[in-house]
Amino acid sequence: MHELAIAGHVVDIAARHADGRTVTKVFLKVGHLRQVVPSALSFSFDLVAQGTTVEGAEMVLEEVPAAGRCQDCGTESVLKSFPLLCEACGESNLQITRGEELYVESLEMEEQQNNEELIADR
Numbered sequence: 001m002h003e004l005a006i007a008g009h010v011v012d013i014a015a016r017h018a019d020g021r022t023v024t025k026v027f028l029k030v031g032h033l034r035q036v037v038p039s040a041l042s043f044s045f046d047l048v049a050q051g052t053t054v055e056g057a058e059m060v061l062e063e064v065p066a067a068g069r070c071q072d073c074g075t076e077s078v079l080k081s082f083p084l085l086c087e088a089c090g091e092s093n094l095q096i097t098r099g100e101e102l103y104v105e106s107l108e109m110e111e112q113q114n115n116e117e118l119i120a121d122r
């Protein structure tokens with residue numbers, strides 16, 4: 001399952017950057033061409049995050065529309081559907097410029113201050 005593998009990587013990355021802090025939100029950029037099903041990814045993420053510092057975090061997914069530059073006429077088209085065709089000349093000879101993204105853009109974590117208070121209470 002495609003989404004489960006991606007979720008595994010996302011949780012790994014988030015946990016590594018959190019460095020022991022509790023992650024509350026994970027902001028993810030996903031290009032349209034990755035053909036990720038957001039609901040499936042969200043479900044997988046919750047599953048994989050269990051027992052890690054990322055458990056209970058909300059996954060915020062931002063989809064990046066695909067775009068490509070026509071190799072024949074040089075027009076850059078935003079691609080809304082398959083097959084990918086140039087908006088100007090209708091050719092399919094496009095070089096993809098956007099839409100293949102797949103990365104963790106940022107993390108939101110519990111304030112460091114909270115952790116300090118917790119430690120002081122012990």
Ligand SMILES: [Zn+2]
Nearest residue numbers: 070073086089
């Ligand atoms: Zn063209």
